Amino acid sequence: MELAIASLGVGVLGLLFAGYLARGVVQNDPGTEKMQAISRAIHVGAMAFLAREYRVLVIFAIVVAALLTVVVNAGTAICFLIGAACSAATGYLGMWIALKANTRTAAAAAVGLNRGLRVAFSSGAVMGSAVVGIGIIGLVVVYLIFRDPNVVAGFSFGASSIALFARVGGGIYTKAADIGADLVGKIEVGIPEDDPRNPAVIADNVGDNVGDVAGMGADLFESYVGSIVGTMALATAATGLTGEVLPLLIAAAGIVSSIIGTFFVRVSDTADFGGLLWALRRGIFVAGGLVVVLSFAIVRTLGLDLGLFWAVIVGLVGGIIIGLGTEYFTSYEYGPTKSIAVATLTGPATTIIAGLAIGMLSTVLGTLVMAASVIGAYHFAGLYGIALAGVGMLSTLGITLATDAYGPVADNAGGIAEMAGLPDDVRERTDALDALGNTTAATGKGFAIGSAVLTALALMAAYAQAVGLTTINMLDPAVIAGLLLGAMLPFVFSAMTMTAVGRAAFQVVNEVRRQFREIKGLMAGTEQPDYAACVDITTAAALREMILPGVVAVIAPVLVGLVLGREALGGMLIGAIVCGFLLAIMMANAGGAWDNAKKYIEAGAHGGKGSEAHHAAVIGDTIGDPFKDTSGPAMNILIKLMSIVALVFAPLFSR
Numbered sequence: 001m002e003l004a005i006a007s008l009g010v011g012v013l014g015l016l017f018a019g020y021l022a023r024g025v026v027q028n029d030p031g032t033e034k035m036q037a038i039s040r041a042i043h044v045g046a047m048a049f050l051a052r053e054y055r056v057l058v059i060f061a062i063v064v065a066a067l068l069t070v071v072v073n074a075g076t077a078i079c080f081l082i083g084a085a086c087s088a089a090t091g092y093l094g095m096w097i098a099l100k101a102n103t104r105t106a107a108a109a110a111v112g113l114n115r116g117l118r119v120a121f122s123s124g125a126v127m128g129s130a131v132v133g134i135g136i137i138g139l140v141v142v143y144l145i146f147r148d149p150n151v152v153a154g155f156s157f158g159a160s161s162i163a164l165f166a167r168v169g170g171g172i173y174t175k176a177a178d179i180g181a182d183l184v185g186k187i188e189v190g191i192p193e194d195d196p197r198n199p200a201v202i203a204d205n206v207g208d209n210v211g212d213v214a215g216m217g218a219d220l221f222e223s224y225v226g227s228i229v230g231t232m233a234l235a236t237a238a239t240g241l242t243g244e245v246l247p248l249l250i251a252a253a254g255i256v257s258s259i260i261g262t263f264f265v266r267v268s269d270t271a272d273f274g275g276l277l278w279a280l281r282r283g284i285f286v287a288g289g290l291v292v293v294l295s296f297a298i299v300r301t302l303g304l305d306l307g308l309f310w311a312v313i314v315g316l317v318g319g320i321i322i323g324l325g326t327e328y329f330t331s332y333e334y335g336p337t338k339s340i341a342v343a344t345l346t347g348p349a350t351t352i353i354a355g356l357a358i359g360m361l362s363t364v365l366g367t368l369v370m371a372a373s374v375i376g377a378y379h380f381a382g383l384y385g386i387a388l389a390g391v392g393m394l395s396t397l398g399i400t401l402a403t404d405a406y407g408p409v410a411d412n413a414g415g416i417a418e419m420a421g422l423p424d425d426v427r428e429r430t431d432a433l434d435a436l437g438n439t440t441a442a443t444g445k446g447f448a449i450g451s452a453v454l455t456a457l458a459l460m461a462a463y464a465q466a467v468g469l470t471t472i473n474m475l476d477p478a479v480i481a482g483l484l485l486g487a488m489l490p491f492v493f494s495a496m497t498m499t500a501v502g503r504a505a506f507q508v509v510n511e512v513r514r515q516f517r518e519i520k521g522l523m524a525g526t527e528q529p530d531y532a533a534c535v536d537i538t539t540a541a542a543l544r545e546m547i548l549p550g551v552v553a554v555i556a557p558v559l560v561g562l563v564l565g566r567e568a569l570g571g572m573l574i575g576a577i578v579c580g581f582l583l584a585i586m587m588a589n590a591g592g593a594w595d596n597a598k599k600y601i602e603a604g605a606h607g608g609k610g611s612e613a614h615h616a617a618v619i620g621d622t623i624g625d626p627f628k629d630t631s632g633p634a635m636n637i638l639i640k641l642m643s644i645v646a647l648v649f650a651p652l653f654s655r
Helices: 002-026 033-071 074-111 113-146 149-189 201-238 241-262 273-301 306-330 335-346 348-361 363-394 397-419 424-467 477-518 531-545 547-564 566-602 612-648
Strands: none
Touching (some): 002 113, 033 201, 033 397, 033 531, 074 113, 074 149, 074 397, 074 424, 113 273, 113 424, 149 531, 201 241, 201 363, 201 397, 201 531, 241 273, 241 363, 241 397, 273 397, 273 424, 306 335, 306 348, 306 363, 306 566, 335 348, 335 566, 348 363, 348 566, 348 612, 363 424, 363 566, 397 424, 477 531, 477 566, 531 547, 547 566, 547 612, 566 612
């Protein structure tokens, strides 16, 4: 228990570091009064959405907790509520600091590129440190209270449930606003991105925070705790009590390593895209190297087999390779995205074809890496090794999430710079930070789906252990039926979420068109648009549309387990993991490549802004928006949530 308490202390250290960074961010210059007024409008919209979303989720959490109390046990229900509360807290904290940092990043970019990077990255590091700190503290507390990994699984269930709703709700909001702003503003009216005359521009900037910050934070929080819970659940059969604590210690080592790595992220004010990218990579590589050293020391000190150490390394290296591969397919520094930019010269149809092809092709590398990681980790430590590889992959989450979360802050900073009329060189710097943010966000999504596969496999193995399954007969008709149902669900889920984005965007487009048509002085800049109308439309649509996909993800595994049996449910989980993994990679990379192809053209390629190629690129980007920021990222949570639901409700299927 002393080892678990030591992990708790490191979690507290992570929260203290988050507080230290947050204090530093807030002390920066918030800019002119006009910049602060724009930031306040974004703040009000984002917080109003989060408050309304959390009110809905409180009702959901209470209902599920009551059901768990009756069907499973009260301990699991308590863990569920604690996990849900922790997940909501990470989303709130991340969004709060992002809302403070956006105008400060714009003001810092006026001083220099490095200053802007430091403010934006520090705000991301606040979220990264808060996620891992709260995750470790929450897990250790419930573990010390209940001393049963199967009960502690309720914590992961709570985190996954809130994450799914936050990701889907935030994703619907941000993409509906983004599509509405782009289609009318850029294409129909011909005004720049983030032009203050666009009625959807505030909703678009709010969306960056509720989707790409709060939703993403909850997403990676549940990935983090899910990987640890899955490993703890398999520990008894592998290494006993020490094995239950080992993932907590590896995660604690990652927190310390990530804190140190953040101090290596800085650039010169003359840095190009490559220099910015290397600055972020340097921090991640330093943190990864420290995890290797500390993991070896932990395994040696505990007297455990070195195979466990190598399993951690397999996961860590696999995550880095997936991240680099994602960067290759989505950055406009490389051929795949440039090929999409070339395709824009012949119109939207070829742009869409090229993006889909790149997304599909990108699944090859991710699949090979994950296959090698699973085989390698199993070779070193069996099923427990696969679970431990997931912990290793997410061990540096404190800094990898920082590189991801800084992107929406840079995006907001660019919008504030545009709306406040700051000099062109400031917008150039924020655009450079934003372009890098698109790449790091895509990298983060690749990293998240890779870890999701390992975590879901670990949770599935824990489910099989809990219901007494040693093998799953793939020739059993019930198992085949479960496999097909599992493979179908990611498509159904994606269809539901993309349709939701389309419906919400339809309303936003019509509202923006109405305002341009009816507010006579809007284009001339003599009258102000009604920003609140677009914010209200996207908020109501997101909250309404997020319910059904989330409920389906929770109910489907229970129904299959009760109707078709425990073996069929195992088949369902396998189908969902395989299909969800490939679909998530395809959508995330296609969306990221479309987005950066547009950025590449806006930087001056193929005619630049306002050209026919640019119009085609914008259409490709709007299609990619729900791919990369709504449906794709939600796949990570879907496959893990289904696995954790199966594990938590295992007593129902083993009777």
